[in-house]
Amino acid sequence: QKEVEQNSGPLSVPEGAIASLNCTYSDRGSQSFFWYRQYSGKSPELIMFIYSNGDKEDGRFTAQLNKASQYVSLLIRDSQPSDSATYLCAVNMRVAGAGSYQLTFGKGTKLSVIP
Amino acid sequence: NAGVTQTPKFQVLKTGQSMTLQCAQDMNHNSMYWYRQDPGMGLRLIYYSASEGTTDKGEVPNGYNVSRLNKREFSLRLESAAPSQTSVYFCASSRGLGDDQPQHFGDGTRLSIL
16 A cells, blocks of 8 residues: 555644645655645645755755655745645556556645744 | 636535536636545545546546546536535646646535435
């Protein structure tokens, strides 16, 4: 069973702090990793993707990937109340025998930024 | 700048009724997907279409059928709705099924089966 695991939260951080969201995945052969943000009652919105080990920065967001540990994280610096949402980790995993990939989502971590 | 458009946004059905959820994308994407999202279950793939003319089952296909009408449109049909199909349905698209292709989502259809 190929899985993507996230702590469901809620994760509460004060405004201005760094929020750290974590994700582990089961398929060692996975090569691409995505973070989506989903506001309550809305659709998932792509915010970051990462393919290589190390860090990738985009504004206040940093994605970190460690393939050896099968671990991907998202850091949000200077957290704002508008960052309060559920963050979904998604991993492209190989479909056995099909030669294709399927995006598998974690159940999400709910982040609450307290003013 | 529409992206992925789903219709309807809300629907209430009675058990046993049928309906079709519509999805269209204007990003010239090859691949399209249908997901359902339930509390505590996350996003689960129902069906997908790698390219025009092809469809494949995902994780939870039972009770659903799909049609890839053309490159832009991918519909999801419930032939005989059941209360267990009450959910939020999302359509998504991507350039292809390659391992580096992000998916872009529509706004969702909130479906209640009574």
